[in-house]
Amino acid sequence: MRTKDETKETKILDATAAIILKDGAAGVSTVKVAKRVGISQSNVYLYFKNKDALLLSVYHREMARIQATGDLQAAADESLAIEVRLKAYISAIYHYAMAHPDSLTLIQQIKFLFGQYDSNPFLHGETTQNLITDLYAQAQQKGVLKNAPISVLMSMVFSVIHTHSMNVQRQIYAADQYSFEEIFAVIWQGIHA
Amino acid sequence: MRTKDETKETKILDATAAIILKDGAAGVSTVKVAKRVGISQSNVYLYFKNKDALLLSVYHREMARIQATGDLQAAADESLAIEVRLKAYISAIYHYAMAHPDSLTLIQQIKFLFGQYDSNPFLHGETTQNLITDLYAQAQQKGVLKNAPISVLMSMVFSVIHTHSMNVQRQIYAADQYSFEEIFAVIWQGIHA
Amino acid sequence: MRTKDETKETKILDATAAIILKDGAAGVSTVKVAKRVGISQSNVYLYFKNKDALLLSVYHREMARIQATGDLQAAADESLAIEVRLKAYISAIYHYAMAHPDSLTLIQQIKFLFGQYDSNPFLHGETTQNLITDLYAQAQQKGVLKNAPISVLMSMVFSVIHTHSMNVQRQIYAADQYSFEEIFAVIWQGIHA
Amino acid sequence: MRTKDETKETKILDATAAIILKDGAAGVSTVKVAKRVGISQSNVYLYFKNKDALLLSVYHREMARIQATGDLQAAADESLAIEVRLKAYISAIYHYAMAHPDSLTLIQQIKFLFGQYDSNPFLHGETTQNLITDLYAQAQQKGVLKNAPISVLMSMVFSVIHTHSMNVQRQIYAADQYSFEEIFAVIWQGIHA
DNA sequence: TATGAATGAGTGTTCATTCAT
DNA sequence: AATGAATGAACACTCATTCAT
Numbered sequence: 076m077r078t079k080d081e082t083k084e085t086k087i088l089d090a091t092a093a094i095i096l097k098d099g100a101a102g103v104s105t106v107k108v109a110k111r112v113g114i115s116q117s118n119v120y121l122y123f124k125n126k127d128a129l130l131l132s133v134y135h136r137e138m139a140r141i142q143a144t145g146d147l148q149a150a151a152d153e154s155l156a157i158e159v160r161l162k163a164y165i166s167a168i169y170h171y172a173m174a175h176p177d178s179l180t181l182i183q184q185i186k187f188l189f190g191q192y193d194s195n196p197f198l199h200g201e202t203t204q205n206l207i208t209d210l211y212a213q214a215q216q217k218g219v220l221k222n223a224p225i226s227v228l229m230s231m232v233f234s235v236i237h238t239h240s241m242n243v244q245r246q247i248y249a250a251d252q253y254s255f256e257e258i259f260a261v262i263w264q265g266i267h268a
Numbered sequence: 269m270r271t272k273d274e275t276k277e278t279k280i281l282d283a284t285a286a287i288i289l290k291d292g293a294a295g296v297s298t299v300k301v302a303k304r305v306g307i308s309q310s311n312v313y314l315y316f317k318n319k320d321a322l323l324l325s326v327y328h329r330e331m332a333r334i335q336a337t338g339d340l341q342a343a344a345d346e347s348l349a350i351e352v353r354l355k356a357y358i359s360a361i362y363h364y365a366m367a368h369p370d371s372l373t374l375i376q377q378i379k380f381l382f383g384q385y386d387s388n389p390f391l392h393g394e395t396t397q398n399l400i401t402d403l404y405a406q407a408q409q410k411g412v413l414k415n416a417p418i419s420v421l422m423s424m425v426f427s428v429i430h431t432h433s434m435n436v437q438r439q440i441y442a443a444d445q446y447s448f449e450e451i452f453a454v455i456w457q458g459i460h461a
Numbered sequence: 462m463r464t465k466d467e468t469k470e471t472k473i474l475d476a477t478a479a480i481i482l483k484d485g486a487a488g489v490s491t492v493k494v495a496k497r498v499g500i501s502q503s504n505v506y507l508y509f510k511n512k513d514a515l516l517l518s519v520y521h522r523e524m525a526r527i528q529a530t531g532d533l534q535a536a537a538d539e540s541l542a543i544e545v546r547l548k549a550y551i552s553a554i555y556h557y558a559m560a561h562p563d564s565l566t567l568i569q570q571i572k573f574l575f576g577q578y579d580s581n582p583f584l585h586g587e588t589t590q591n592l593i594t595d596l597y598a599q600a601q602q603k604g605v606l607k608n609a610p611i612s613v614l615m616s617m618v619f620s621v622i623h624t625h626s627m628n629v630q631r632q633i634y635a636a637d638q639y640s641f642e643e644i645f646a647v648i649w650q651g652i653h654a
Numbered sequence: 655m656r657t658k659d660e661t662k663e664t665k666i667l668d669a670t671a672a673i674i675l676k677d678g679a680a681g682v683s684t685v686k687v688a689k690r691v692g693i694s695q696s697n698v699y700l701y702f703k704n705k706d707a708l709l710l711s712v713y714h715r716e717m718a719r720i721q722a723t724g725d726l727q728a729a730a731d732e733s734l735a736i737e738v739r740l741k742a743y744i745s746a747i748y749h750y751a752m753a754h755p756d757s758l759t760l761i762q763q764i765k766f767l768f769g770q771y772d773s774n775p776f777l778h779g780e781t782t783q784n785l786i787t788d789l790y791a792q793a794q795q796k797g798v799l800k801n802a803p804i805s806v807l808m809s810m811v812f813s814v815i816h817t818h819s820m821n822v823q824r825q826i827y828a829a830d831q832y833s834f835e836e837i838f839a840v841i842w843q844g845i846h847a
Numbered sequence: 848t849a850t851g852a853a854t855g856a857g858t859g860t861t862c863a864t865t866c867a868t
Numbered sequence: 869a870a871t872g873a874a875t876g877a878a879c880a881c882t883c884a885t886t887c888a889t
Contacts, residue, residue: 083869099383101294104862115871117865126863187380190292223454224446227431231454234427238420253416261416261424265458276852298880308854310882319880469848485769487680490883501850503886512884573766574680609832609840613817617840620813624806639802647802647810651844662873684859694875696861705859 084122086112091133096177100188103130127189134185137178144171151206157214164210165262169236169255176240183237221268228266235262277315279305284326289370293323293381320382327378330371337364344399350407357403358455362429362448369433376430414461421459428455470508472498477519482563486516486574513575520571523564530557537592543600550596551648555622555641562626569623607654614652621648663701665691670712675756679709679767706768713764716757723750730785736793743789744841748815748834755819762816800847807845814841 090111094103105126109116123129141147146167150160172179211228214220220228239258243250283304287296298319302309316322334340339360343353365372404421407413413421432451436443476497480489491512495502509515527533532553536546558565597614600606606614625644629636669690673682684705688695702708720726725746729739751758790807793799799807818837822829 099294099381101292101381105864106862116863117872118870120864121869184380187377188292188294221450221454222446223450224432224435224441226435226440227428227451227454230431231424231428231458235420235424235458238423239417242417242419247419248417257414257416258420261414261420261458264460265424265428265454267457297878299878309880310855311853313881314852485680485767487678487767491885492883502884503851504849506885507848570766573763574678607836607840607843609836610818610821610827612821612826613814613837613840616817617810617814617844621806621810621844624809625803628803628805633805634803643800643802644806647800647806647844650800650846651810651814651840653843683857685857695859696876697874699860700873 083112083114083118087114087119087122087129088133088136091129092137092177092181095130095133095181095184100130100184105129130185130188133181137181140175140178141168141171146170150210157210157217158219160210161214161219162263164207165232165236165259166255168232169258172236172240173243173250176237176244179233179237179240218268220266223266231265232262235265276305276307276311280307280312280315280322281326281329284322285330285370285374288323288326288374288377293377296323298322323378323381326374330374333368333371334361334364339363343403350403350410351412353403354407354412355456357400358425358429358452359448361425362451365429365433366436366443369430369437372426372430372433411461413459416459424458425455428458469498469500469504473500473505473508473515474519474522477515478523478563478567481516481519481567481570486570489516491515516571516574519567523567526561526564527554527557532556536596543596543603544605546596547600547605548649550593551618551622551645552641554618555644558622558626559629559636562623562630565619565623565626604654606652609652617651618648621651662691662693662697666693666698666701666708667712667715670708671716671756671760674709674712674760674763679763682709684708709764709767712760716760719754719757720747720750725749729789736789736796737798739789740793740798741842743786744811744815744838745834747811748837751815751819752822752829755816755823758812758816758819797847799845802845810844811841814844 087108090108091103093111094107098107103126105116105119108129109119119129123132144167146163149155150164150167152160155163207229208225211220211225215222215225235258239253242248280301283301284296286304287300291300296319298309298312301322302312312322316325337360339356342348343357343360345353348356400422401418404413404418408415408418428451432446435441473494476494477489479497480493484493489512491502491505494515495505505515509518530553532549535541536550536553538546541549593615594611597606597611601608601611621644625639628634666687669687670682672690673686677686682705684695684698687708688698698708702711723746725742728734729743729746731739734742786808787804790799790804794801794804814837818832821827
């Protein structure tokens, strides 16, 4: 494998992510990225077909990172009760977001730049995404979730967790001012049938 | 009479809004706006100091439109019980969003372009906004709302309503597939103590 | 006569002069001028054919002001000895410059903007100018001035006086740190045969 | 012909200088420069950070050229008498100006564009400039120069030489109509104590 | 006399992308 | 794999000037 290349590719993705967090997704330019990495502008095109591919790569990397969360595996464990799996999923996203609040911001920013065609930021992870959607669908079928559009429930979960994690990151209030249970209550009672 | 001027100003705002909905807020350019209105590019600067002022104007116009909703007045009626007012507020936003789904999209897009510093898209309406925040705050004090950050509750409300209204607009499902009560249940049980 | 108009015209000229001193002659624009006067941009064209005419007007006004100096009349008095007249002229310019250092700056800035075709900033006053040039020419013929190009001598006089007056205005040194005689000595011994 | 050897940067500087001489420093635009060189406008920004940097580069190049004059070295030779050094300096500038009259014009134009804050166009060469100012200062201390502001004396020298060289270039009179000694006399008797 | 509206040409600057080396 | 050079298109914004009112 191309160790060197992957390092460089990672650096480019990191730089891009940093710029998104600083200037917004619309503020990303290959010039800025290259300058930040310390490479020539054209070098970026060796690793990414074009700017869109670069942004999409950042997006997919964040999605993959969320999925890689160990906690998330429990949600996929079909031997568990659906309610348990759902709670595990929400808990996993919550704790991931608290540890990496920028992650959700990146996802949201890129989604918004590419048009608001799909309002649910958790979508699009292909394989994993279907699992999650399936989880919601099954839970709804079994009467665990309210009879509301799944995309509405999903974006609600995302919205609550993201807003809370950003508040903490921006020190609008201390992390321990609100317990997980308190935040979770909002989500659960909102989606629970 | 400045009728003529106001028409032009309105046309420019309309064109800008249309572009935002089509290409996102980052996709707005004075050239596009001017072309759409059928005027010269420099003419835009006769009505708006600069591009930011133009976008902000679109933003404030949408905010004002929401506030102008008759239903919203009930939410401000201090003679009513706090719970009634809160429900009136949510209902008002809901019905406004269903009638004008683009409105929330515009607000969200512009907010995101100007930096994600304030994650609550309903904020910043000055007078009205304080009323709404006050409403939430009072409701929380009186134990009507859960003990969760107000900004989290507010953005949750926005998120649910916006996602649902977009789904309907994009014909992901029919408007009558989910009743107001069903959507409202998600919101209310989410925020209600 | 049109009293009101002349007031306005004066205001426009004043505003233009102020802008030149602040941003340089190249920094003048009808927008800036109009804004400063508090009139509409197109109004400027009621008083001046175009921007060049405006700048030229400022130029000529300053030239006229210098000529209007009472002291300068002595220089024109043909009954006096040529050396006396020449000294009177230099003294007049010197004292005018000390009282109105911006005047020479305006003249210089406008001259430079319109191309450096004529390096002598004192030229171009038509009637008066010929008098001054004649004065130099006569003085040279009578052996009072060195055998050097008159334009060189003239621009030397301007340069010394202008530099000194600017230094004082910018408080690089106090006005009384150098007497008129000291500055005059530089000029006189430079041009005197 | 250095055409082939000339780097792009040099070509751009040359084009800029030519435009300054033709239209004045305020008349320089990146479009004009690019067109003259035969490159695309954006290419200019590959070699110069912005327009100011471009103009400053032209300025510094001319300053460096003057300093590179062999004759100027004598002025820096501290083993020589101060009066000798001063005369060497004036002579060097004079002969340089006669050979390259545009050089002083460029310097003057750019100085004027950047604001008239420093009225002495010979200033700002950093290292060399201090040497020259020191030379004047020492000469004044030793009673060689009149008791007048050094900046006044310096701009006087510049003015005389520049005006004369321009006159010759514009064929207002022939180069041999006035000898170096005649021009020098104006300068020297003007500044000499 | 005065203005507001309008515009086309212009400004400096940034950008995504390509290509030869 | 990496770069420097190059470019055309786009950008926000300013300007001098005209014209109808």
